[in-house]
């Protein structure tokens with residue numbers, strides 16, 4: 001299969017049958033970690049840049065700035081390179097060293113920001129708010145386009161236009177969809193599309209137990225291991241009513257499942273993938289009649305220091 005360029009490696013990921021994780025059942029998981037930036041966020045990055053060009057907000061050669069946990073940054077670095085825009089990633093120093101290395105290798109300029117109340121490998125909502133403030137200021141200073149993943153509708157459009165239709169085409173029998181929430185683009189865009197095709201499809205959002213703001217309205221502790229998600233604030237585009245259920249997962253459950261995915265299924269993926277599968281299993285335990293359930297393997301294990 002010939003692909004005509006790097007951008008053709010974004011979207012259209014395989015829907016993988018996981019057959020080793022639950023006895024007598026399979027889970028369908030989109031292998032989004034196979035995209036060139038190594039994560040699901042390539043979809044949002046591509047859509048965001050295309051939309052900005054279409055609106056005339058971004059011109060060839062103009063710098064682009066984004067606040068990132070590393071994954072959106074890697075996606076933006078890949079996409080900006082193809083479109084001819086220099087890319088600047090503003091990232092909390094609490095995100096893994098592996099993420100810095102990947103961003104640098106992909107040609108991004110990295111600006112690291114201090115942690116406010118997180119620790120290495122555990123980046124909090126305050127940490128990313130601070131990174132966002134620095135990014136916004138820097139974008140102004142150098143007359144760059146600020147991508148703003150949390151507020152950009154393109155991050156939802158990406159999944160409404162691609163992830164949703166891809167699942168629907170590969171698995172029209174789908175009865176439930178499970179996704180962890182960072183900016184919420186993956187959960188909301190995909191759920192919206194699937195619901196429009198079949199209103200009976202159950203849409204399940206996933207949160208770290210410590211920052212279950214959507215489920216409980218409270219943050220127990222700002223820290224957890226699932227980088228890129230669970231920042232303890234309600235994402236700006238969040239729509240009540242889209243999630244049939246919100247499932248929380250603890251760090252221990254996530255770590256155990258992430259290790260099982262590599263050891264038992266041969267998939268070296270990151271913590272949010274483990275979180276999605278752990279939550280999928282919790283849902284199946286209470287809904288044993290469900291046969292067709294889809295979720296996302298969000299990023300690669302190579303982005304973590306302790307996997």
Ligand SMILES: Cc1ncc(COP(=O)(O)O)c(C=O)c1O
Pocket residue numbers: 039040041069071072180181182183184185186187227228229270272273298299
């Ligand atoms: C590893 C990982 N998983 C999941 C997500 C969540 O994706 P979304 O922002 O679409 O909610 C992110 C977001 O950055 C991420 O980095």
